[in-house]
Amino acid sequence: MSSAADTHEHNPHLAHHFETIEQQEEAQSMGMWLFLAQEFMFFGGLFCAYAVWRFTYHDAWFEGSSHLSTFWGGLNTIVLLLSSYTMAMGVYYCQIGDTKRLTNRLIMTLGLGIVFVAVKLQFEWFPKFHDGVVPGQWWGPAGHYADMAAFPEQGHLQLFYFLYYVMTGMHAFHMLIGFGILIPLIVMSAMGKFGPQRFMAILNFGLYWHFVDIVWVFLFPMFYLVT
Amino acid sequence: MANATTTDHIDIPERDYAAPAVHYLNWQYTASSWLLTLDHKRIAILYLITISIFFMVGGLFATIFRMELLTPEGDLLNADTYNKMFTLHGVVMIFFFLIPSIPAVLGNFLLPLMIGAKDVAFPRLNLFSWYILIIGGTMAVTLTVTGGLDTGWTFYSPLSTHFANTNVFLAALTVFVTGFSSILTGLNFLVTIHKMRAPGLTWFRLPLFIWAIYATSIIQILGTPVVAITILLAGIERVWGVGIFDPYLGGDPVLFQHMFWFYSHPAVYIMILPGMGAISEIIACFSRNRVFGYEFIAFSSVAIAIIGFLVWGHHMYVSGQSMYAGYVFSILTMIVAVPSAIKIFNWTATLYKGNVVWATPMLYAIGFIGLFAIGGATGLFLGILGLDVPLHDTYFVVAHFHYVMVGGMVMAYLAGLHFWWPKMTGKMYPQLPAQVCAVVIFVGFNLTFFPQFLAGWMGMPRRYHSYHPDFQIWNVLSTAGAGVLGVGFTVPVFYFLWSLFYGKTAGSNPWGARGLEWEQCTSPPDPHNFHHTPVVDHIAYPYTGEETLSV
Numbered sequence: 001m002s003s004a005a006d007t008h009e010h011n012p013h014l015a016h017h018f019e020t021i022e023q024q025e026e027a028q029s030m031g032m033w034l035f036l037a038q039e040f041m042f043f044g045g046l047f048c049a050y051a052v053w054r055f056t057y058h059d060a061w062f063e064g065s066s067h068l069s070t071f072w073g074g075l076n077t078i079v080l081l082l083s084s085y086t087m088a089m090g091v092y093y094c095q096i097g098d099t100k101r102l103t104n105r106l107i108m109t110l111g112l113g114i115v116f117v118a119v120k121l122q123f124e125w126f127p128k129f130h131d132g133v134v135p136g137q138w139w140g141p142a143g144h145y146a147d148m149a150a151f152p153e154q155g156h157l158q159l160f161y162f163l164y165y166v167m168t169g170m171h172a173f174h175m176l177i178g179f180g181i182l183i184p185l186i187v188m189s190a191m192g193k194f195g196p197q198r199f200m201a202i203l204n205f206g207l208y209w210h211f212v213d214i215v216w217v218f219l220f221p222m223f224y225l226v227t
Numbered sequence: 228m229a230n231a232t233t234t235d236h237i238d239i240p241e242r243d244y245a246a247p248a249v250h251y252l253n254w255q256y257t258a259s260s261w262l263l264t265l266d267h268k269r270i271a272i273l274y275l276i277t278i279s280i281f282f283m284v285g286g287l288f289a290t291i292f293r294m295e296l297l298t299p300e301g302d303l304l305n306a307d308t309y310n311k312m313f314t315l316h317g318v319v320m321i322f323f324f325l326i327p328s329i330p331a332v333l334g335n336f337l338l339p340l341m342i343g344a345k346d347v348a349f350p351r352l353n354l355f356s357w358y359i360l361i362i363g364g365t366m367a368v369t370l371t372v373t374g375g376l377d378t379g380w381t382f383y384s385p386l387s388t389h390f391a392n393t394n395v396f397l398a399a400l401t402v403f404v405t406g407f408s409s410i411l412t413g414l415n416f417l418v419t420i421h422k423m424r425a426p427g428l429t430w431f432r433l434p435l436f437i438w439a440i441y442a443t444s445i446i447q448i449l450g451t452p453v454v455a456i457t458i459l460l461a462g463i464e465r466v467w468g469v470g471i472f473d474p475y476l477g478g479d480p481v482l483f484q485h486m487f488w489f490y491s492h493p494a495v496y497i498m499i500l501p502g503m504g505a506i507s508e509i510i511a512c513f514s515r516n517r518v519f520g521y522e523f524i525a526f527s528s529v530a531i532a533i534i535g536f537l538v539w540g541h542h543m544y545v546s547g548q549s550m551y552a553g554y555v556f557s558i559l560t561m562i563v564a565v566p567s568a569i570k571i572f573n574w575t576a577t578l579y580k581g582n583v584v585w586a587t588p589m590l591y592a593i594g595f596i597g598l599f600a601i602g603g604a605t606g607l608f609l610g611i612l613g614l615d616v617p618l619h620d621t622y623f624v625v626a627h628f629h630y631v632m633v634g635g636m637v638m639a640y641l642a643g644l645h646f647w648w649p650k651m652t653g654k655m656y657p658q659l660p661a662q663v664c665a666v667v668i669f670v671g672f673n674l675t676f677f678p679q680f681l682a683g684w685m686g687m688p689r690r691y692h693s694y695h696p697d698f699q700i701w702n703v704l705s706t707a708g709a710g711v712l713g714v715g716f717t718v719p720v721f722y723f724l725w726s727l728f729y730g731k732t733a734g735s736n737p738w739g740a741r742g743l744e745w746e747q748c749t750s751p752p753d754p755h756n757f758h759h760t761p762v763v764d765h766i767a768y769p770y771t772g773e774e775t776l777s778v
């Protein structure tokens with residue numbers, strides 16, 4: 001076996017505790033997939049709670065859902081899917097060594113992500129806060145949501161909105177974490193740090209970003225399209 | 228099956244009786260070389276110190292409520308304080324001691340050494356996991372000094388969501404944050420075991436400790452996130468006032484119990500599987516014998532991890548869950564006991580035909596087998612649907628899980644610590660006091676918890692600060708045992724510390740043990756573990772019976 005010292009000189013990106021760059025890449029990739037398995041279980045708990053109440057309080061779910069805007073939700077779904085596309089293209093450009101386009105695609109991904117969160121806050125959450133669609137002690141649908149006040153089971157309706165805020169909020173929180181990782185990646189990419197020899201960070205971030213998108217693909221019909 | 232002929236040509240390597248001049252403990256001395264270290268061995272030491280402190284804190288809470296239970300009247304503590312004491316005892320011992328104990332201390336130290344790697348796959352993540360535990364620990368301390376928690380470690384709704392007057396939200400956040408330390412450690416270990424094994428170290432040549440850590444890590448990754456989100460939901464619900472779990476607001480407390488036990492039953496295996504791994508190593512070494520049925524022990528760990536996810540409903544027989552679900556959970560609970568039993572039979576078979584050496588770690592290991600057998604078998608009593616109804620929420624349950632958690636895991640942890648201490652520090656502790664202490668702990672443990680089986684069988688309910696005078700004798704015995712146990716747990720601190728300064732040099736392999744960490748590493752190991760990446764060409768535990776002890 002060659003000792004660690006001479007393998008190091010071949011590749012500056014190889015951390016000291018790995019023998020080969022392939023081993024390092026495989027480890028990083030497996031680490032990311034396991035992290036996503038963890039994320040799956042994390043959201044799984046929420047989906048389980050959702051499922052129980054969705055089938056128990058079907059009427060409230062229908063009532064609550066009919067007051068969510070399919071337009072803004074649908075638009076955001078398209079925005080997010082587009083950002084997944086730009087991210088996937090980023091990974092591709094990284095692997096073929098086109099750093100300029102990589103930086104470009106990362107910025108587009110970040111931009112689309114910001115649009116998503118901005119639309120969610122400005123056109124979905126804030127108007128609801130304003131009209132008293134806040135579960136708990138401040139509950140009191142008014143204005144645009146006034147007819148919801150006539151629904152007989154207000155508690156069930158609050159539960160719908162509670163899960164709506166918690167689940168889409170947890171999703172949005174994951175997007176914010178994504179921004180926090182994307183920004184340094186953009187800076188590093190602009191400095192030319194990535195390329196065909198060094199793409200694991202981009203690839204792994206891509207996996208994370210797609211996972212967050214997929215969660216939304218489930219959340220959208222679960223909340224906006226209940227019939 | 229691995230064939231026995233491969234062991235024939237293996238020679239016992241040259242023994243090294245001196246300590247190396249440079250090793251992982253002395254090559255750097257600054258505080259930052261410890262607090263910012265990426266070395267898995269130093270991180271293991273950080274965990275060791277941290278969880279030892281938490282063990283003392285958790286033990287202190289237990290001491291206080293055992294004093295209260297000396298008399299049937301609630302005279303030392305009022306009911307509220309008593310509730311806080313047992314809750315904090317549970318939270319600290321489970322989340323800050325048992326779960327990190329063997330995986331984070333011994334696992335961190337040994338995993339790369341046993342598989343011939345220079346470090347775990349993600350050293351920075353490893354350090355980060357320790358810092359998460361420290362953040363969680365700081366939150367736990369804040370919780371304790373700002374009024375504690377009185378919901379029991381289980382956070383059952385509606386107690387936690389409606390009635391509790393303590394800071395449940397902070398407690399929920401504490402468990403949430405601490406959980407990620409466990410998740411990330413498990414992730415790190417899984418990748419390390421898959422991708423970093425030395426050349427020739429195939430799956431069926433791995434030490435059984437590695438198999439156990441592997442199974443544990445699966446549970447940590449798949450189970451912990453569920454309890455994290457569940458407890459967070461309960462916490463948010465309390466602040467927000469909307470009912471998911473709280474029946475006063477239209478929620479369903481049984482849903483909470485399902486989601487909570489989905490993790491918390493597998494978590495029981497996070498707290499015992501790594502112990503079983505350590506015991507396999509120790510039994511093999513001090514029987515001078517290859518572990519009987521290696522494959523069975525290896526696969527039983529994985530089987531426990533998988534079936535363990537399907538039995539959570541046995542905590543809920545009296546919760547109002549469907550009776551038919553109860554039947555299924557009861558049958559599955561019988562099934563999950565099979566792999567544990569396989570391990571016990573195989574250890575026993577290893578001892579038979581072995582040349583048993585009664586060194587300190589072996590005393591703990593033998594104690595483990597006996598106590599875990601009792602803990603496991605009484606678990607079956609409780610898993611039986613009909614029998615659980617009268618025994619539910621009695622001291623029988625308390626005694627059962629302490630036989631598994633303390634009689635099992637704490638004994639295994641101490642066994643492991645005594646076994647690998649010379650490897651970790653390069654020093655040998657004095658044998659006689661350590662052996663006496665092992666016996667004291669065994670006696671003290673049984674005196675503490677066996678009376679609780681009897682009191683529970685007679686119907687004494689758990690979680691009350693006062694009780695019927697008829698139960699006093701059992702409680703006095705139990706408190707007396709706790710005193711003995713307290714002494715037994717304290718003495719090792721002194722002789723371990725003593726050994727650091729005055730203990731004799733251990734040499735690379737004082738026990739005559741087999742395995743990469745003993746045969747290819749110095750004691751204490753080199754900062755980079757191995758001078759050359761080891762190549763493995765033989766099965767695990769190739770003991771010949773001729774190994775000698777140099778203690």
Ligand SMILES: [Cu+2]
Nearest residue numbers: 492539541542
């Ligand atoms: Cu259980």
